[in-house]
Amino acid sequence: MNSTSEIMAKLPGKNCGLCGLKSCEEFSEIVSKNPQAIKRCIFVGESSVQPEPANAQEYAAAADTEICWKDNLGREYDFILDKFPQEPGPRETIILFNPANVEKLGLKKGDILYGRPGWISCGCPVSHVGVVVEEPDYFNGTVVWCVVGPMLARERGINIGYYNTTAYEGLVHSSKVELQIGRRYYFQPRYCMLQWRHCGLVNSLGKTKDGLRVRIEGLWIG
Template identity: 35%
Template sequence: MAWQPPGKDCGACGVPTCEAFLACVREGEKDLLDCIFYPAAIAPSRLEGGTCYTGRDILGTEYDFIIEPLPGEVSARKIILPFRPDLVEKWEIVPGDIVVGRPTGAGCPVQHVLSVIHANTVSGLLTCLVVGPEASRTGEFKEIEAYHIVGFEGIARTVRFEPTFGMRQRFLPGYCMMNLTHTGVVNMVLAQSSGLHVRVEDIRL
């Protein structure tokens, strides 16, 4: 059996572990299509590096599109507002800085390490790229602790429905460690040579 489930043991297939699921498949009690991560379940979308997305998240919820990085960037852009927006000016946060915090406004339990690409000292808004924990281990970083997710911006890869201006839609940020569907209002859709450049705001989980 060439394909293997991701080992998340999510139970969405009705079996408690991925190992038990494979045993059921071998016995003919389950089909690979019963796994929400199986790429044939829905026509898959792949990010650079071969990551496969099936159109369903860890809970089995369907999403309309994936937000992938803009050309030359490492993740979709994430627009955030620290709970203490005054720190952007006070700490002189500038492009190139690494900031660390958790999107507690949306209820996400995962600490994020972000590289700032734009900092607005008036509003406190930061536009960032998700770079992962190694960036905070190899140099200085600024701990903002908690922030609100204002929006995401990147290239939309359609899975079910194309992004539609003014609509609240379900989407998945391409790097989401939890593989959890987000919702947001699409407030920009631009057809570019690299694909549909979108911005989604009013983010909720």
């Protein structure tokens, strides 16, 4: 088992919170007790971590050993929403307070954006930074992004102000229940900085080789 100082030497020191802890130092203490937890850090090179499980079943078996099924405030949730392969986090569809700004700002795939979700139901006290993973929809004023750490915004971020999160999309490897379209569930987005549960209505399910693909709308936090 490595010491926390040895683990800290492998971590980026960004204190981005994507692993669910407030700092790399806190995260190193978790990893010192459970070396497999280092996989939660998206910045650590592949050479520093164990290989990913070969399939969804192996992933779920490994992940379930770490899940307490309660968020940071002690509230229970039904499943964890994971990222798609090669992406930094679950996908979010967002709409800006002024949807016309999507075209006015010339937003495009690959841009780094930052703002705060503060609309009707999905308000959050934390500003978010994300990378755009699809070409924005100028007609509807929507953007699909994956949330990343705050450091990128300092380097080349575009301020989008307030926005509303209208949908989440990702893979489910670990769930306490059998998901059904049309039902509302509590879920935990992987890499949520506050580690708070979210709530939403499942409106799309599809089996893939990487896991169960799920789209969730009608969101709120809590």
